[in-house]
Amino acid sequence: MTDQQTAPPAPAEPTEAAPAIASPAITAPAIASPAITAPPIASPAVPDAPRPPRRALRAVARWTAALLVFGGLGTGTALAITSAERTDVPGLATEGDGRWAYPELSLPALPAGSPRPFTDANHAEIHHADLRKLLLPAPAGATPDKTLDGGWVKPERFLAEYRAEDRDELAQTLVDTPPRHITARGWTMPDGTRARIYLVRFDSTAFATHVRDALRFGLPEQRQLAGAQVTEFDATATFSRAVQGVVTYLHTEQAPHGDAHTRLAYSLAGDTLALIVHERPGKAEAARIPFHQTVILQNQMLG
Template sequence: MSEQTVTTGTTGTTGTTGTTGTPATTGAPPSDNVFAPPVLRPEAPDASPKPPRRVLRAVARWTAAALAFGVLGTGTAFGIASLERTDVPGLATEDDGRWDYPELSLPALPAGSPPPFGAGNPAEIHHADLRDLLLPAPAGAVPDKKLPGGWISTETFLEAYRQQDRKSVSQLIEDAAPRHIAARGWTMPDGTTSRIYLVRFTSTAFASGMIDDLNVGASAGTPLDRTDTTEIDESWSSQNDFENTSSFVFAEQAPFGAEHVRQAYTLAGDTLALVVHERPGKREIDRIPFQQTLILQNQLLA
């Protein structure tokens, strides 16, 4: 698999067409219309302040996470080009099961809008079109017609949970009043189904409150559909988290039912992500593609 580089979107005036699905909420969008074509306003070269030490530490963690899966973000390649794959535990060979994702690109922001974790955005709002923050499908994937990468309804999102829990989750969503929900899904040749949901709220408080209300933390909380006993995935390290993101990663434990499920919630400012990998059969889903998918999705949100 070739390495991925995350690049920043450039100024543009053409919007994305052909999206399907309906917004999670009804009514007119806010003034910073996420449906509007994203436009990135260029800044003077000397306008950026010196990065704080916490950001510099974050870059080191980003580099480690990206190297582990061959996904190098902009500016992280320096100083690691000489490292051999055998220097990275668990990735001694090329055939490690990673999926072949396309080169990633950060969407441009609407004119005048700050990045989600910039100094001018204390509310940590993602102003980019939420659909453009969804991870694209890897090579060989068959798209999920129900989750094509556009807006989805609350009812479609609720299908991620068990039938008996959907009413209570629906009430949580109604109380939190998310602005939009977007999702993308696909199936790989080995039968693994991947689903990514992004739920954007009006503030960080509502996003973190949703995590709490779902009882996610030391446990996986409200069970997803077709899951049995789900526990914390101890193979995931918090060092894989990007600055300003927090991930809660779980894996179904044996004995499981007719399929095996890996799942993760990520909190990133005003946005909550749910990443799910599922495959029928009695064999566990491969860990590396799941963690690769999660890291790349988190990178887009961070």
């Protein structure tokens, strides 16, 4: 794209990822980074000021079946993803690569004077936008879940995602660190894959981090989803650059799986914790590329 500004080269990234957050409860690393890097998206000097049209938001993730690239969604308000080439945007399907055809995405407008979550003007990393508008829409061809339609949901609905023996302790955690809002959307794809996304916003990043720790990633007593057997960190996913401020933990169900294969991700974005689930009934695994695509796009909305 000829109008994109050239950014200084990104610093070399390590071949092995360090732990995402220094927390005694989290022992496994966040997503590892390969040598290939995507150019960063320029941020405006004033977070709440509108950006000129020629600096409109661009997603620059280039996809193949073997390599996924984390691109940034940008930092303006009410800015749409624009691109001259369909293959530049992970939300637009290209025949044969397995991606889902997500609609064009845009960030919601912010209240006057409110900064985006990961800017110098927002040290608390608070999301000021309506959380429901930060929820990824369903892709083309999806059958919407009428019970998870993008509106507000109660904590009990979120807790129902976990196996019965884990719910009481998690429920107490949500009493001790109550969520400010929970929103969710679900859908089913033609191949039977069931997708669900929950965004849980708390009063502070400390509360969100506390709930993340209560999920006990990587520990023998890790909280498991209802219907899944045992999930573990998925070390096969590599991305060149994470969305600024968003830390993601990818999991996949171990073999042999049960009646459905499950992939899930937790993304911690300041005051908000996201749970992203793909389940595919039958013997086949839930497809990797559309799952990674969903995680990337949801992270971009939160960043």
